[in-house]
Amino acid sequence: QVQLQESGPGLVKPSGTLSLTCAVSGGSISSSNWWSWIRQPPGKGLEWIGEIYHSGSTNYNPSLKSRVTISVDKSKNQFSLKLSSVTAADTAVYYCARNWPVTMSFDIWGQGTMVTVSS
Amino acid sequence: EIVLTQSPGTLSLSPGERATLSCRASQSVSSSYLAWYQQKPGQAPRLLIYGASSRATGIPDRFSGSGSGTDFTLTISRLEPEDFAVYYCQQYGSSHPYTFGQGTKLEIK
Numbered sequence: 001q002v003q004l005q006e007s008g009p010g011l012v013k014p015s016g017t018l019s020l021t022c023a024v025s026g027g028s029i030s031s032s033n034w035w036s037w038i039r040q041p042p043g044k045g046l047e048w049i050g051e052i053y054h055s056g057s058t059n060y061n062p063s064l065k066s067r068v069t070i071s072v073d074k075s076k077n078q079f080s081l082k083l084s085s086v087t088a089a090d091t092a093v094y095y096c097a098r099n100w101p102v103t104m105s106f107d108i109w110g111q112g113t114m115v116t117v118s119s
Numbered sequence: 120e121i122v123l124t125q126s127p128g129t130l131s132l133s134p135g136e137r138a139t140l141s142c143r144a145s146q147s148v149s150s151s152y153l154a155w156y157q158q159k160p161g162q163a164p165r166l167l168i169y170g171a172s173s174r175a176t177g178i179p180d181r182f183s184g185s186g187s188g189t190d191f192t193l194t195i196s197r198l199e200p201e202d203f204a205v206y207y208c209q210q211y212g213s214s215h216p217y218t219f220g221q222g223t224k225l226e227i228k
Contacts, residue, residue, distance in 0.1 A: 046164065105169040
């Protein structure tokens with residue numbers, strides 16, 4: 001049973017860089033799946049940030065592309081998110097999720113981690 | 120970018136009633152790539168329906184999905200107390216890979 005667990009600082013200063021990691025357990029990050037980051041501002045809906053394949057190939061949301069970097073560490077079975085130049089608008093619960101091939105849906109999610117951007 | 124508009128924003132029903140939630144796309148969406156999720160407070164979303172009409176593993180058969188093109192529907196045949204939550208539709212498209220609707224809150228009347 002694959003499980004995902006996000007980790008990282010819960011508070012980031014404005015103009016700083018948000019950094020989160022998603023640890024994959026119960027399965028290999030090198031399986032035939034893409035892996036995504038999705039966020040949800042308080043009281044609002046879901047926004048897809050980007051995805052990565054174990055080869056290192058990435059796709060990003062065009063609205064965030066200039067500020068986002070997603071990377072993979074196969075040796076640690078994890079993938080990471082960096083979001084630069086953050087503002088209060090980036091305050092959200094950040095989820096990592098597994099993309100389910102063929103269906104292009106998200107079948108496994110982490111529990112989510114709240115990140116607040118504030119000085 | 121394909122915009123998904125869900126309606127109603129809030130749906131107030133009683134247990135045992137039938138719920139019909141709508142998801143309308145700004146342009147045609149492949150039925151293969153339309154999904155529905157349920158989210159309860161403080162929890163991550165849970166996949167309910169993929170491919171517009173296929174139930175994910177472990178999802179009760181009171182949940183069903185239908186639709187094609189720009190109009191999709193999630194139906195809950197007889198509401199159970201645990202079904203009151205927020206529901207999101209999601210699509211995949213080649214130009215702007217994944218987008219979600221704004222959600223429908225299903226509340227107890």
